[in-house]
Amino acid sequence: MDPRTLDFYQTRGEEWAASHTLIRQSPWLDAFLDRLPPGAAILELGCGDGRDAERMIARGFDAHPSDGSPHMAALAGARLGREVPVMEFWQLEDVDRYDAAWCQASLLHAAEDELPGILVRIHRALRPGGLFWASFKGGTGEGRDEFGRFFSYLPADRLEAAYRVAAPWAELSPVTREGSSFGGQAIPWHEVTARK
Numbered sequence: 001m002d003p004r005t006l007d008f009y010q011t012r013g014e015e016w017a018a019s020h021t022l023i024r025q026s027p028w029l030d031a032f033l034d035r036l037p038p039g040a041a042i043l044e045l046g047c048g049d050g051r052d053a054e055r056m057i058a059r060g061f062d063a064h065p066s067d068g069s070p071h072m073a074a075l076a077g078a079r080l081g082r083e084v085p086v087m088e089f090w091q092l093e094d095v096d097r098y099d100a101a102w103c104q105a106s107l108l109h110a111a112e113d114e115l116p117g118i119l120v121r122i123h124r125a126l127r128p129g130g131l132f133w134a135s136f137k138g139g140t141g142e143g144r145d146e147f148g149r150f151f152s153y154l155p156a157d158r159l160e161a162a163y164r165v166a167a168p169w170a171e172l173s174p175v176t177r178e179g180s181s182f183g184g185q186a187i188p189w190h191e192v193t194a195r196k
Contacts, residue, residue, distance in 0.1 A: 001068040001088055002150040005109055009069035012147070017049040017075060025055040026104045028191060032133050033059055040099035043125055045089060046106020050076030053084075056102075064098065068109075089118045094125040101126060103134035112142060112152045112162070119166035126196040129170075138176060138188035145185075159190055171195035 009016065029052050036042070040061055047053050047065035049072065056063040057080065065080070066087040067073040077084040089110060101122050110118055122132060139153020154162075160174050172194045179189040 001109060004144070004148045005150045006069055008147055008149050010071045013049070013069065013071045013075055025052045028133070028135075029055055029102070029104075030059075032100075032102065032131070032193075033061065035131055036061065036100050041097065043092075043094070043098040043101040043122070045087070045092070045101070045103045045122075046109075047076050047084065048072055048104070048106075050079040050084065052102060052104055054079055089121065090114075092118075092121040092125055096125075096127050098125055099127055099130055101130065101132040101134075103132075105135050105137075107134050108136045108151050108153075109149070110152060111150075112154060112158065115152065115162045116166040119163055123167035123169070123196055128196055130196045132192075132194045132196070134192050136190045136192070138190055154190070156190055159192065163192065163194060167196070169194045169196065 033056065038060060042056055042061050042063050044053055044063060044065040047067050050065060053063045053065035053076065065076055066085045067076060068088040070086045073084040073086045107115065107118060126132060136159055137151055137153050138155065140155060142152050144150055156174055156176055163169060163172055174190055174192045176188055176190050179187060
């Protein structure tokens with residue numbers, strides 16, 4: 001993870017989590033889970049404070065959360081009552097292990113030229129037919145927000161191209177919505193659903 005981005009989550013993790021107290025989990029999570037078989041194994045990269053993993057577990061799924069920030073992984077572990085691994089995207093080595101992958105506002109911290117390689121790893125980690133969802137901030141290039149965090153603010157066509165270069169997805173469905181970021185700034189969000 002970019003050092004300044006990591007420093008934000010290491011030193012301001014509680015503040016970030018507190019800003020999301022009115023959100024019990026991602027508003028898109030239940031619809032995603034509804035498409036999975038009961039008890040499906042779900043890889044979560046960038047789990048933050050663990051609220052989405054908590055919902056997965058409550059619904060009977062086999063959640064495998066991780067985060068690139070040791071502090072955020074510890075917050076998630078405290079919420080879930082179990083150890084949450086510290087893992088950066090490039091460390092994912094699993095093959096045909098998961099029925100699904102969930103990446104809520106996490107892959108957007110990777111540089112644009114690194115994204116296809118990360119998507120290759122996620123595709124490889126999914127079982128045939130595995131479902132994958134990720135969200136990204138829209139924009140026109142890379143940069144930092146007012147808190148120093150690094151983001152790839154990608155236009156929809158370049159984001160879709162990264163997916164298509166990475167793997168032969170059986171399904172690829174991008175959607176763009178208006179939303180906001182930490183601090184309340186309005187920003188477009190791309191949500192991509194893909195199936196291996």
